[in-house]
Amino acid sequence: AQTVTQSQPEMSVQEAETVTLSCTYDTSENNYYLFWYKQPPSRQMILVIRQEAYKQQNATENRFSVNFQKAAKSFSLKISDSQLGDTAMYFCAFMKREYGNKLVFGAGTILRVKS
């Protein structure tokens, strides 16, 4: 069975500071993708960043970067220069390879950015 664990239910950070959200996962597969999705109060689920498991290099998208540790099955998200608009629920997710690929989500972390 594949599972995704986010151990931080809520976090807060001051504007302009850096915050790291943690995620661990469990899988027996070798080829998979990992994702961070953001869901603000507007409720749209937005893809923040994705990582291909066979790529050693950590993915980055502007202020967002990941620390992917494949052996440890860890996939953390670092947000630099936090902005008020980063306030949202963040979900770590794992793509399950089967026909009709299934996206498996962690429980989520509520991030609040304070001014």
Place this chain on the structure above:
Amino acid sequence: DTEVTQTPKHLVMGMTNKKSLKCEQHMGHRAMYWYKQKAKKPPELMFVYSYEKLSINESVPSRFSPECPNSSLLNLHLHALQPEDSALYLCASSQDGTDLRGYTFGSGTRLTVV
């Protein structure tokens, strides 16, 4: 067009009503998904359509009936729902059923059953 459009945005229905949720995408994606999301919880997969055929049904009660009339459109027909079915219903799409690159989500329909 890189969007998934869901209508309506909000829906209130009685337990004896019949209603439908609609999802549309024009990205040429051939896999489409329905998810149910309760407040402060992750989305839970309900159905997967691949090339207009139902490929996954996650043991969803029969009061939810999906339909994929063409490659751009996905409907969810609702009948005799219970108050516990109140939730955010999210639609998503991907290139096809083997695409591992993730989904594009719509903004959801907030359903309240009274």
